[in-house]
Amino acid sequence: KQEVTQIPAALSVPEGENLVLNCSFTDSAIYNLQWFRQDPGKGLTSLLLIQSSQREQTSGRLNASLDKSSGRSTLYIAASQPGDSATYLCAVSPHNNDMRFGAGTRLTVKP
Amino acid sequence: SAVISQKPSRDICQRGTSLTIQCQVDSQVTMMFWYRQQPGQSLTLIATANQGSEATYESGFVIDKFPISRPNLTFSTLTVSNMSPEDSSIYLCSVRAPSEKLFFGSGTQLSVL
Numbered sequence: 175k176q177e178v179t180q181i182p183a184a185l186s187v188p189e190g191e192n193l194v195l196n197c198s199f200t201d202s203a204i205y206n207l208q209w210f211r212q213d214p215g216k217g218l219t220s221l222l223l224i225q226s227s228q229r230e231q232t233s234g235r236l237n238a239s240l241d242k243s244s245g246r247s248t249l250y251i252a253a254s255q256p257g258d259s260a261t262y263l264c265a266v267s268p269h270n271n272d273m274r275f276g277a278g279t280r281l282t283v284k285p
Numbered sequence: 286s287a288v289i290s291q292k293p294s295r296d297i298c299q300r301g302t303s304l305t306i307q308c309q310v311d312s313q314v315t316m317m318f319w320y321r322q323q324p325g326q327s328l329t330l331i332a333t334a335n336q337g338s339e340a341t342y343e344s345g346f347v348i349d350k351f352p353i354s355r356p357n358l359t360f361s362t363l364t365v366s367n368m369s370p371e372d373s374s375i376y377l378c379s380v381r382a383p384s385e386k387l388f389f390g391s392g393t394q395l396s397v398l
Binding site: 206208210215216217218219220223225263265272273274275276277278 | 291318326327328329330333375377379384385386387388389390391392394
């Protein structure tokens with residue numbers, strides 16, 4: 175059974191710092207991996223999707239990498255802003271169907 | 286992308302009652318997914334709803350407790366039946382777009398007294 179782990183569980187940084195969020199998964203036979211952002215009490219917003227054949231995806235200040243063989247993905251956030259404060263969730267799709275989620279990293283960016 | 290309208294956004298319910306959550310998608314999709322997010326935890330898949338067939342439930346979830354309807358390719362409902370305080374959670378519907386990204390409704394925050 176696919177298990178997804180995110181480290182750290184919480185992270186607090188000053189505004190302007192670059193930071194990395196980590197995601198690991200136990201079964202490397204994945205279809206794709208997706209990073210989401212969740213604001214308190216709200217639904218999820220898709221940030222980046224990486225197909226199993228890809229190594230990374232970029233959108234603005236965000237860059238996500240995937241190393242399938244080692245079961246790892248990272249989300250890099252450049253020049254963090256207070257508006258980036260949210261919980262970031264990593265999810266892997268074992269096939270073209272549902273996704274398995276990590277517990278998330280709660281990020282606080284202090285002004 | 287896909288835009289999903291989910292309602293209600295929140296509700297406070299009495300023990301033993303039922304609540305039906307609705308999700309409307311702005312495009313036709315084959316599969317819709319229903320997730321639960323218990324306080325302070327990540328998402329757990331409840332079931333996958335296909336149009337024209339019975340929903341497929343994950344281990345630990347049963348149809349009598351969480352009946353699902355999928356009358357067409359743009360709409361689905363999830364009912365939380367005979368509620369207890371342990372059912373207090375955020376419930377989310379989602380769909381997979383042709384881009385393969387997963388999109389979510391805004392969630393229903395349920396509190397059971």
